[in-house]
Amino acid sequence: MKHFYCFLLAAAGLAISLPARPQHFSARPPATRPDALINELLQNLTTVQNEDVDYALLYDALYQLYTNPLNLNTATRDELASTYLLSEQQITSLLTYRFAYGSLLSMYELQAVPDFDLPTIRRLMYFTTIDEGNNSLLNRLPNPANHYLLIRYEQILEKQQGFTPAEPAKNGKLPARYLGDSQQWYVRYRYSRPRAYSFGLTVEKDAGEQMRWQPGNYQYGFDYVSFHGQVQNRGRWRNIIIGDYQLQIGQGLVLSAGFALGKGAETVQSIRRSTLGARPYTSLSEFGYLRGATATYALNRKLDLTLLLASNRRDANIKAATATEQALVTSLLTAGLHRTTAEREDRAILTEQNAGGHLLYHPNTRLQLGLTALHTSFEKNLQKRNLPYNxxxxxxxxxxxxxxxxxxxxxxxxxxxxxxxxxxxKTFSGGIGAVGGALVSLSRRLDMALLLRHYDRNFHSFYANAFGEGSRTINESGAYVGIKYSVYRKFSVAGFIDRFRFPWLRYLVDSPSRGHDFLLQAVYTPTKKLSFHASYHEEHKQKNRPGSKTTPKEVTGTTRRVLVLNAEYSPIWGLQLRSRVQWGSFRYIGADPSEGFALIQDASYDRGRWSISGRMAFFGTDDYDSRQYAYERDVLYAFSFPAYNNRGKRQYLMVQYAVNRHLDVWLRWSRTHLSNQQTIGSDLDKINAPHQSEMKVQARWRF
Known part of the structure; x- marks a missing residue:
């Protein structure tokens, strides 16, 4: 309980340090930098720890929405819902207003739409626009809204084990070492105009990877190369993409773009997936996308047809062929790291081909029906290790x-x-996946969500990402209820409860299992310069008991608890202070709990051409089970959400400067220092010092 007492003392100190009369503060103008606004949204969305959410994709999706804003005069219900900025009642009000009065003349007209308040309008203005119409492609092509080149360099400053000289082992063999240098490089080029066209190229080399030009091994200089070309709204051709892309269709049982909040601080809107169709893939994750071509064609005003073809080279572990057996793929790899000889041998070793289609019927803004099919084939048989959970x-x-x-x-x-x-x-195929739910705006103040789901243990869908407790859409059933209530303009509460079960075994769970979790949170904003947030999350699941000697291993219950208190304060224009205290515990039934805490102080200052932000954090955990997560502000198109583990402190400082209207530069330094051990990291990432420092330098040239 010692961490809990530290948590209470810090919370009391936080409350005492804040001003006693916040009602005297003047209104703060909305943020002017898009990256500052997006970071603020992500701070609010990540107050609940969820390791199954790819927040890097979330960041990328938000920034793409900023650079390609929705046209409020043509945006569909699904496109509006995908922003997570509007409730169902607000979306309905906007569509009804648009039907009754025609196109909006300016953003300020949103004040006349029922159920819209000023805070919502301010947030919406950064991600939406009132477009001037659909001019010809030839007129728009020479006038891109986004045309830039971005280059980033980053490196861990201490020497990691993988970059040290290799000394022969006792058997005379050299131990594994990274093949490349310790520098990481990232280059991104984009030429685009919203709802018209987009052309992009992204390349990256991770630390430890080699720069090589070997087309025969599918490497073209940088280890990772991603590209796309897109044309939209050319007559009946709604969308054409060549290169790398993803599709978001239905509730994600067949095709899901990977961007989904899952369970978290947004307790209502996050349960529903929106049908957005195909969009270019621009993330640095080296899996989960399709490489080929896709096109959407309007058969008539109510019916759209999307076709796709793709051929990807996948990283995989392959069991070599023998005299009696063919070669088998034992696992598909998703880390995207090719630093050692073993990792290089698994790189782009398997061909995966996909072909599919989607037929969408949308007679009006209220009804939507769709039929989707996807066929995935591999050049070699896929068969995971012969273990019970497989x-x-x-x-x-x-x-x-x-x-x-x-x-x-x-x-x-x-x-x-x-x-x-x-x-x-093969055998064991033929599973069913099903998900159904409802979003209800019971009043202007009260929103509710209900979702039921069932995914058979033999439901196989490689590009699925439907709502669930597990990281994959398989072997799960559950029921979710979420609520969000605005007590009055300055105070709101929200929460959810989710019950789930896993009908078959899972990794580290040697029997069918079940569990539940719930969240309670409150947000109080007495002025536009001061806000408080509190949340409590508790999760009950079953896992193998550590040290169990039985076969199968004994399964027991576990409980994870996380309590977060957060306060934001803007004493002067441009200066934002954020204080956060969080405590967590993890316990196996019948064992002592593992506890941890984090005390975090953030500050950011935006003025003129300068943007400066930083953090000082102190943390302590009994072990990895009680690790704490806290989102950090990072350079544009980068994402940082580290796990605070062991005991120590972490700080970072980031400076952004707009040199002129063409050039922006970023410099970021971060450092983690542990006080309870003499090394940090493990295996080839091990550092023979109790600290790890990272430097990032980034520049963007806007043409």
């Missing part, structure tokens, strides 16, 4: 998954759902 995993070379999705809006109720079935080439 019994129902996909086996074979080919998998077909087809689904039907739909949604219907009645007044302020949005009903949605999807059902899909997989059919593989």
């Amino acid at each position: 019994q129902y995993e996909f086996t074979g070379r080919g998998n077909l998954v087809a689904g039907l999705h739909g949604s219907y809006v009645w007044q302020n109720v949005n009903l949605f759902g999807e059902v899909a079935r997989s059919s593989g080439s």
Whole structure:
């Protein structure tokens, strides 16, 4: 309980240090820097720890929305919902207003839309626009809204084990070492105009990887190369993409773009996926995207057809062929790291091909029905290791998954759902996946969400990312209820409860299991310069008991608790202070709990051409089970969400400077120092010192 007492003392100190009469503060103008605004949104969305959410994709999606703002006069319900900025009642009000009065003449007209308040309008203005119309491609092509080149260099300053000289072991063999240098490089080029066209190239080399030009091994200088070309809204051709892309369709049972909040601080809107179709892939994650071509064509005003073809080279572990057995793929790798000889041998070793289509019927803004099919094939048989929890995993070379999705809006109720079935080439295929739910605006102050889900243990869908407790859409059933209530303009409360079960074994869980979790949170904003946030999250799940000697291992219950107090204060224009105290514990039933805490102070200052931000954090955890997560502000297109583990402190300082209207530069330094051990990291990442420092330098040239 010692960490809990530290938490209470820090919380009391935080409350005492804040001003006693916040009602005298004047209104703060909205943020002018898009990266500052996006970081503020991410800070609010990540107050609840969720390791299954890819927040890097979330950051990228938010920034792409800023650089490609929605046209409020043509945006669909799904596009508006995907921003997570509007409730169902607000979306319905906007669409009704647009139908009754025609196109908006300016952003200021939003004040006349029922259920819209000023804070919502201010946030919306950064991600939406009132477009001037759909001019010809030839007129727009020479006038891009975004045309820039971005270069980033980063490096860990201390020497890691993987970059030290290799000394022969006792058997005479050299130990593994990284093949490349310790520098990481990232280059991004973009030439685009919202709703018209986009052309982009992204390349990256991770620390430890080599720069090589070997087309025969699918490497072209940098280890990772991603590109796309996109044209939109050319007559009946809604969308054409060549290169790397993702698709977000239905509730994510067949095709999901990977961007989804899951369970977290947004307790209502996050449960529903929006049908956004295809969009270019620009993230640095080296998996989960399709490489090829896709096109969407309007068969008529109510019916759209999307077709896709793709061929990807995948990283994989392959068991070599023998005299009696063919070569088998034992696992698909997703880390995207190719630093050692072993990692290089697994790089781009497997060909995966995809072909599919989507037929969407949308007669009006309230009804939507869609049919989706995707066939995935591998050049070699896929068969995971012969372990009990892998019994129902996909086996074979080919998998077909087809689904039907739909949604219907009645007044302020949005009903949605999807059902899909997989059919593989081997035994144990043929599973069903189903998800259905409702978003309800019971009043201007009260929103609710309900979602039911069931994914068979043999439901196989490689590009799925539907709502769930697990990191994959397989072997799970559950029911979720979320609520958000605005007590009055300055105070709101929210929460959810989710019950789930896993009908078959999972990794580190040697029997069918079940669990539940719930969240309670409150936000109080007495003035536009001061706000408080408090949240409590508790999760109950089952895992193998540590040290169990039985076969299968004994399964026992676990409890994880996280309590967060957060305060934001802007004493003067441009200066933002954020204080955060968080405490957490993890316990196996019948064992002592593992506890941890983090005390965090952030500050950011934006004025003129300068933007400066930094953090000082102190943390302590009993072990990795009680690790604490806290989002950090980073350079543009980079993301930092480290786990605070062991005991020590962490700080960072970042400076951004706009040299002129063309050139922006960033400099970021961060350092973690542990007080309870003499080394940091493990294996080839090990540093023979109790600290790790990282430097990032980035420049963007806007043409």
